[in-house]
Amino acid sequence: MNILTEKFNTPYHSAPFNQIKNEDYLPAFKELIKKSEEEINAIISNREDPTFENVIEALAYSGEQLDVVSNIFFNLNSAETSDELQQIAQEVSPILTEYSAKISQNEALFNKVKKVYDEKEKYNLNEEQQMLLNETYKGFVRSGALLNEEDKEKLKKISMDLSLKSLQFGQNVLASTNNYFKHIINKEDxxxxxxxxLEQYAEEAKERNFEGWVITLQYPSYIPFMTYAENRELRKEIALANGKKSFDGSEFDNQNLIKELLNLKQQKAELLGYKNYADYVLEERMAKSPTKVIDFLNELLTKAKPYADKEIEELKSLAKADGIEEIQAYDHAYYAEKLRKAKFDLNDEELKPYFPLNQVQDAVFGLAEKLFHLTFEERNDIPKYHEDVKVYEVSEILQQSQNDNVPEANDQKPKAFKALLYVDYFPRKGKRAGAWMTSYKNQYQKNGENSRPHISIVCNFSKPTKDTPSLLTFQEVTTLFHEFGHALHGMLADTQYPTLSGTSVKWDFVELPSQFLENFCYEPEFLKTFARHYQTGEVLPDEKIEKIEQSKNFMEGYQTLRQIGFGLLDMNYHTKVAELENKSVKEFEDEYTKAIQLYPVNPETAMSPSFSHIFQGGYSAGYYSYKWAEVLDADAFQHFKENGIFNPEVAAKYKILLSSGGTKDPMELYKSFRGSEPKVESLLKRAFG
Known part of the structure; x- marks a missing residue:
């Protein structure tokens, strides 16, 4: 018996991680693909007239177990990978791509979908059903359903190659990151x-059976070193190593892979009738066109550049006082921290004792209870994939009628199960860098049952040591709130169909819930409820809270330019791929980030070969969406500020936006919540006053 092909005999049918063996995956994928194909064949062979129910709905609910197993496998390949899992991924990816192409390019199936689509006026469809029908039809067309057989085969091969090469890109970045470490013996360094x-670096050395200290390129190790190390030569050396990830001529170099990926995407776009891959992607985004994106980014660039230039001038003055005539990129974090301390008398290490991870998590859970009536209870009987992972049962407090005059404590009120939440906070060699939210199972409703989602948050925070709990920098506090915002989008999902549930929204809308939640971290009223010293219990003093608020926009010009640079580079890669025939990746990157460069460019480094967001993740031609969503989140939080940050009526409207997933046009959802379209002025006011 293969555990992955059976109904899971676990609480809430959660993933049975403790029973899964690596050798289960490949046979399970093959069996579940076969089962899913039988479901599709049943739709095709149905002799009744095609209807919304027997075609569109049946398709939306097909392949349920295959989706669950795919989520388990690929989530583990990001959070707890191994050489064996990576090898399986190389075998599984083309099989899944071929299966997907078989469905999306099946002429008989498409003809049934098209018939329902062409006759949609005769069905009395509600808004969500109309959206499902439109998205299903578009999905087929955008996957090549209208192509001839020869072009369908070409598209299938391109999709397979893209799947494998993007997987390889990520594996190369992970290997390149893990391959470097700096062993230091002399404490003066x-x-x-x-x-x-230092204690963290000593622990790392001990794990490697070394004396002294070890610095790695994992962010909890790398960022503090670049921020605090006085030894400029070592800062330069380690920054150089970071800037050369997958850009070093080794077996893990990604430069050729970037060109191959971009050429494949261009071929795909042209086959489907688009000028370039960005046009193909943006057709399904709020922004709609590359021109609109580039105009949006350039407008922000014009506004932000003077602020960024002024910020760098301040850093140059500090560096000059230390005898540095020309400040470099590897000096930025060090002097920015010095300037922050001088301006606000505030540094990360001074704040960290007030932000132990458990308190920050309690705070974000408490915020979800206050705004959305959710509670979180740890479950020790639900399987986990690593001992560091914790699992919470998320419930919704059922609201009592207004006639009930005896309010109960929340823990005594009736509740309904809402979701499972997995949290995985600490770095490991098998975990990729960064932070992300994902799901193991989507929410949907079927046969009168509301099947609830299983959501996961994955981060890379500093591990606790034998003497100290995990203490977060303030930036890590905002990171946790960010990912929890995504998680809320998943956990509060309440739609009919799995393909429209939770974060299944337009990509430039998906960052609204995450970036929105970060705003609470800067609100004194809220900060005081959880920022307490882990040893003394002392609440973070008012003057420090005031400084956090004042420092909210510290280096905002620099950070804005950095994000704009990523967005412009991404958009140019996906509109001007032909230029790469005569340019290196490095030359292309330097040219299209020239407008945002604030420091001399190092000829030995490039960020593109480790730009996983666009070459491995889902942000191809979509990186701009972080800034796009900032306009939305600034405007949305302004609405809360105007009415009280815990205002129950505003929170209830926002909850509707979150629970609606992709069932409505995002701008319509936003206007229903806010009463008007978002204004870019809200972002500019928040960022630059």
Whole structure:
């Protein structure tokens, strides 16, 4: 018996991680693909007239177990991978791509979908059903259903190649990251680095059976070193190593892979009748066109550049006082921290004791209870894929009628199961860098049952040591809130169909819930409820809270330019791929980030070969969406500020936006919540006053 092909005999049918063996995956995928194909064949062979129910709905609910197993496998390949899993991924990806192409390019199936689509006026469809029908039809067309047989085969091969090469890109970045470490014996080389970080470096050395200290390119190790290390030569060396990830001529170099990926995407776009891959992607985004995206980014660039230039001038003055005539990119974090301390008398290490991970998590859980009536209870009987992972049962407090005059404590009120939430906070060699939210199972309704989602948050925070709990920098606090915002989008989902549920929305809308939640971290009223010293219990003093608020926009010009740079580079890669025939990746990157460069460009480094968001993840021709969504989140939070940040009526409207998933046009959803379209002025006001 293969555990992955059976109904899981676990609480809430959660993933049975403790029973899954690596050798289960490949046979399970093959069996479940066969089962899903039988479901599709049943739709095709049905002799009744095609209807919304027997074609569109049947298709939406097909392949349920295959989706669950795919989620388990690929989530683990990101969070807890191994050489064996990576090898399986190389075998599984083309099989899944071929299966997907078989469905999307099946002429008989498409003809049934098209018949329902062409006759949609005769069905009395509600808004969500109309959206499902439109998205299903478009999905087929955008997957090549209207192509001839020869072109369908070409598209299938392109899709397979893209799947494998993007997987390889990520594996190369992970290997390149893990391959580097700096072993330090002389403590003088670590001058300026706080004791808690030194302890972390010593633990890393101990794990590798070394004396002294070890710095790696994992962010909880790399960022503090670049921020506090006084040794400029070492900062340069380690920054150079970071900037050369998958850009070093080794077996893990991604430069050729980038060109191959971009050429494949261009071929795909042209086959489907688009000028370039960005046109193909943006047809399904709020922004609609590359021109609109580039105009949007350039408008922000014009507004932000003077602020960024002024910020860098301040850093240059500090560096000059240390005898540095020409400040470099590897000096930025160090002098930015010095300037922040001088301006606000505030540094990360000073704040970290007030933000132990458990308190920050309690705070974000408490916020979800206050705004959306959710509760979180740890479950120790639900299988986990690593001992660091925790699992929470998420419930919704059922609201009592207004006639009930005896309010109960929340823990005594009736509740309904809402979701499972997995949290995985600490770095490991098998986990890719960064932070993300994902799902193991989507929410949907079928046969009168509301099947609830299983959601996961994955981060890379500093591990606790034997003497100290995991303490977060303030930026890591906002990271946790960010990912939890995504998680809320998944957990509050309440739609009919799995393909429209949770974060299944337009990509430039998906960052609204995450970036929106970060705003609460800067609100004194809220900060005081959880920022307490882990040893003394002292609440973070008012003057420090005030400084956090004042420092909210510290280096905002620089950060804005950095994000704009990523967005412009992404958009140019996906509109001007032909230029790469005569240019190196490095030359292309330098040219299209020239407008945002604030420091001399190092000829030995390039960020594109480790730009996983666009070459491995789902942000191809979509990186701009972070800034796009900032306009939305700034405007949305302004609405809360105007009415009270915990206002129940505003929160109830926002909850509708979150629970609606992709059932409505995102701008319509936003206007229903806010009463008007978002204004870019809200972002500019928040960022630059």
């Amino acid at each position: 670590l001058a300026g680095i706080p004791e808690a970080i």
